[in-house]
Amino acid sequence: MTAEVATAQTTETAARPRRKVARSDRAKSEARLGWLLAGPAFVVMLLVTLYPILQATYDSLFSYRLTAPDDKAFVGLRNYVEVLFDKVFLQALGVTLLIMVVSVVVELLLGFALALVMHRAITQLRGLLRTVILVPYGIITVVSAFAWFYAFDINSGFVNHWFSWLPFIDTDLNWFAQQGTSLFVIIASEIWKTTPFISLLLLAGLAQVPTELEEAAEVDGATWWQRMRKVVLPNMKAAIMVAVLFRALDAFRIFDNVFIMTNGANGTTVLSLLAYRTSIGRLEIGLGSAISVILFLCVLLICFIAIKLFKVNLAGARGES
Amino acid sequence: MRAMSTRLKLAWALITILVLVYALFPVFSILATSFKLPSQLNLGTFLPKTWTWSNYEQILTGSAKDLFLPSLRNSIGISLIATFVAVVLATLAAYAIARLDFPGKKLILTTALGVSIFPVVSLVTPLFNLWRNIGLYDTWLGLIIPYLSLTLPISIWTLAAFFRQIPWELEQAAQVDGATAWQAFRKVIVPLAAPGVFTTALIAFFIAWNDFVYGISLTSTSAARPVPAALAFFTGASQFEEPTGAISAAAVVVTVPVVILVLLFQRQIVSGLTQGAVKG
Numbered sequence: 237m238t239a240e241v242a243t244a245q246t247t248e249t250a251a252r253p254r255r256k257v258a259r260s261d262r263a264k265s266e267a268r269l270g271w272l273l274a275g276p277a278f279v280v281m282l283l284v285t286l287y288p289i290l291q292a293t294y295d296s297l298f299s300y301r302l303t304a305p306d307d308k309a310f311v312g313l314r315n316y317v318e319v320l321f322d323k324v325f326l327q328a329l330g331v332t333l334l335i336m337v338v339s340v341v342v343e344l345l346l347g348f349a350l351a352l353v354m355h356r357a358i359t360q361l362r363g364l365l366r367t368v369i370l371v372p373y374g375i376i377t378v379v380s381a382f383a384w385f386y387a388f389d390i391n392s393g394f395v396n397h398w399f400s401w402l403p404f405i406d407t408d409l410n411w412f413a414q415q416g417t418s419l420f421v422i423i424a425s426e427i428w429k430t431t432p433f434i435s436l437l438l439l440a441g442l443a444q445v446p447t448e449l450e451e452a453a454e455v456d457g458a459t460w461w462q463r464m465r466k467v468v469l470p471n472m473k474a475a476i477m478v479a480v481l482f483r484a485l486d487a488f489r490i491f492d493n494v495f496i497m498t499n500g501a502n503g504t505t506v507l508s509l510l511a512y513r514t515s516i517g518r519l520e521i522g523l524g525s526a527i528s529v530i531l532f533l534c535v536l537l538i539c540f541i542a543i544k545l546f547k548v549n550l551a552g553a554r555g556e557s
Numbered sequence: 558m559r560a561m562s563t564r565l566k567l568a569w570a571l572i573t574i575l576v577l578v579y580a581l582f583p584v585f586s587i588l589a590t591s592f593k594l595p596s597q598l599n600l601g602t603f604l605p606k607t608w609t610w611s612n613y614e615q616i617l618t619g620s621a622k623d624l625f626l627p628s629l630r631n632s633i634g635i636s637l638i639a640t641f642v643a644v645v646l647a648t649l650a651a652y653a654i655a656r657l658d659f660p661g662k663k664l665i666l667t668t669a670l671g672v673s674i675f676p677v678v679s680l681v682t683p684l685f686n687l688w689r690n691i692g693l694y695d696t697w698l699g700l701i702i703p704y705l706s707l708t709l710p711i712s713i714w715t716l717a718a719f720f721r722q723i724p725w726e727l728e729q730a731a732q733v734d735g736a737t738a739w740q741a742f743r744k745v746i747v748p749l750a751a752p753g754v755f756t757t758a759l760i761a762f763f764i765a766w767n768d769f770v771y772g773i774s775l776t777s778t779s780a781a782r783p784v785p786a787a788l789a790f791f792t793g794a795s796q797f798e799e800p801t802g803a804i805s806a807a808a809v810v811v812t813v814p815v816v817i818l819v820l821l822f823q824r825q826i827v828s829g830l831t832q833g834a835v836k837g
Contacts (some may be wrong), residue, residue, distance in 0.1 A: 263658075266657050266658060266659055267657075267659040267660060269653070269657060269659075270653040270657040270658075270659030270661075270662070271653075271659065271661065272653075273649040273650060273652060273653035273657075274649065274650035274653040274654060274661075274662075274665050276646050276649065276650075277646040277647055277649065277650035277665070277709060277713060278650070278664075278665050278668060280646060280705055280709060281668050281669060281672045281705075281706070281709055281710065282668070284672070284680070284702060284703060284705050284706040284709075285671075285672050285675050285680060285706055287683075288679070288680040288682075288683040288684055288687075289675075289679060289680065289683075291683035291686075291687070292679060292680075292682055292683045295682070295683065295686070302686070350576065353572055353576065357569070358569070361569065361573060363823065363824075364573070365573065365576055366823055366824075366827055367819060367820060367823040368576060368577055368580040368581060369576070369580055370819045370823055370826060370827070371580050371581060371584060371816060371819055372580055372583075373763075373819075374763055374815040374816065374818065374819045375584070375812055375815060375816075376766065376767050376769075376784070376785050376808075376811060376812070376815075377767055377769060377785070378769050378785040378788055378789065379587065379785075379788070379808040379811065379812055380583060382587060382788065382804055382805070382808055383583040383584070383586050383587040383590075383808070384583060386586070386587065386590050386801060386805065387583065387586050391598065391599050391799070392590065392598045392599060392799070392801050393601070394586075394601055394602060394603045396601065397601035397602070398603075407601070425583075428579075428583060432580075433830065436827055436830050436831055437830075437831060439831070440831035482674075485674045488676070489676045489677065489678065491677075491678065491769065491770055492769040492770075492785070495769070495773075495789065496789060507678075508676065508677075508678040508770070511678045511679070511681075511682065512678055512681065512770070512774065515681070515682040515685065516681065516682070516685055516773075516774045521682060521686055524682045525682050525683070528676075528678060528679035528680075528681075528682050528683075529679070531676045531678060531679050532675070532676055532679045535674060535675070535676055539674065
């Protein structure tokens with residue numbers, strides 16, 4: 237597709253009038269039309285994100301509670317100090333990172349397996365497989381959280397009854413009473429819901445691996461594992477990186493499942509939930525804004541690490557030349 | 558194609574069953590729960606012992622009606638409007654990006670990418686405060702505006718990718734053949750662009766329909782509260798009763814349309830999701 241765009245642009249340039257004045261006039265009017273069409277979308281995007289984050293940055297410098305709005309006072313970076321040295325915040329950060337790393341790693345493996353299955357499947361099966369794979373993607377996260385919660389719940393669940401033959405499960409096991417088991421169910425539901433997305437991205441990546449290369453390797457006697465490692469994976473590195481980055485950022489913002497299943501009980505509070513509880517729950521706008529800004533900076537940091545360290549070319553992988 | 562050996566056929570059957578179980582099991586689990594009698598919820602079985610419609614009656618005509626039906630109306634209305642606005646704005650923007658050459662094209666795409674990775678919770682605190690001051694708190698408009706931060710960026714990326722693949726020369730060809738500019742646009746370009754616009758709308762709608770953070774933060778009553786937020790506020794018929802059955806039934810009601818859309822438009826959704834994201 238990139239090549240196509242390039243050709244289209246060359247023809248367009250070539251077709252333009254030779255005279256310099258006319259060209260600049262035309263370029264000007266084209267630029268005007270371009271911004272006229274794309275401007276509204278651009279302005280709306282800035283309004284719904286840039287304004288709030290600037291406002292949050294400003295509010296984060298104040299001691300500001302909605303319950304006592306008259307006591308609003310400038311405190312500089314004190315909110316940040318308070319947040320960063322708070323045990324609750326540090327634990328939430330740790331839990332969020334744990335959920336992010338575990339779910340992305342498992343999803344990458346599971347998603348790749350699913351992508352391979354869809355890639356190899358015969359045509360009749362492929363449609364069926366892609367359709368069922370899309371079901372978890374389409375389902376509301378809150379609904380999926382309830383489904384998993386009720387399945388594991390000590391009262392209404394059936395998981396304990398089904399798996400009571402396993403050494404560490406019996407009918408009295410309350411999954412949501414300890415941190416470890418709670419996080420297990422939370423991560424499982426997150427993986428179930430979002431693996432389809434990653435597997436579709438990887439499927440698109442698999443489709444770009446030249447079949448001749450793979451066949452050549454097979455003829456040369458390479459084993460399945462060698463073909464994967466030396467031919468397939470290197471050729472779809474860009475797709476893998478983009479999938480990982482997008483899912484990592486998404487998992488870092490996890491909120492819905494945790495809110496529904498534990499509401500942060502037993503050491504399962506994640507950063508988004510902490511920010512929500514501080515500002516919407518306790519109406520501490522100053523502190524909540526500080527957590528919001530930190531959350532935003534974390535996302536920027538993850539992007540920065542991905543782009544600088546792992547050389548993820550987001551624009552390139554997103555179809556931009 | 559060479560005939561598959563029995564062993565290979567068996568392997569594929571097994572794999573297909575595994576994938577089916579993986580993808581559908583939680584769906585069937587909540588479906589089964591929605592048909593259980595409240596008194597039989599604790600039996601520990603997967604399927605209900607006695608099948609009942611009582612949970613559905615409760616949310617559609619019974620005690621939970623006033624909680625569920627308004628939220629369903631809110632969800633449908635707000636998500637449709639947010640999708641419509643996003644798709645209109647994104648269609649104009651994507652057309653400009655795909656067809657015109659102007660400075661700032663890259664800036665617009667980068668901005669869309671930046672907005673799409675924004676943590677929603679970071680936006681909620683200032684919006685919560687502002688909405689309360691200017692009277693947008695707990696209104697439809699108060700959710701439609703922030704929903705654009707979810708629906709607009711992905712619409713721009715997906716549509717720009719679709720529009721780049723349209724053979725625009727056909728428009729000129731039609732004009733050379735004697736069609737007016739309007740005819741060429743309506744008869745040639747619109748049919749080519751429509752599937753991409755439709756797919757984008759579908760994906761944007763899924764995203765708006767799925768929102769939870771804005772829904773619980775920026776609403777307080779059934780005036781604007783969407784379904785996912787309302788589910789979190791369900792209570793049992795009495796203080797001692799868990800709302801499990803009602804929530805499951807409501808969950809099934811909002812899931813069925815999504816599953817139908819997925820079944821009908823599987824091919825379009827897959828191409829839309831992957832085109833926007835990976836070089837295609």
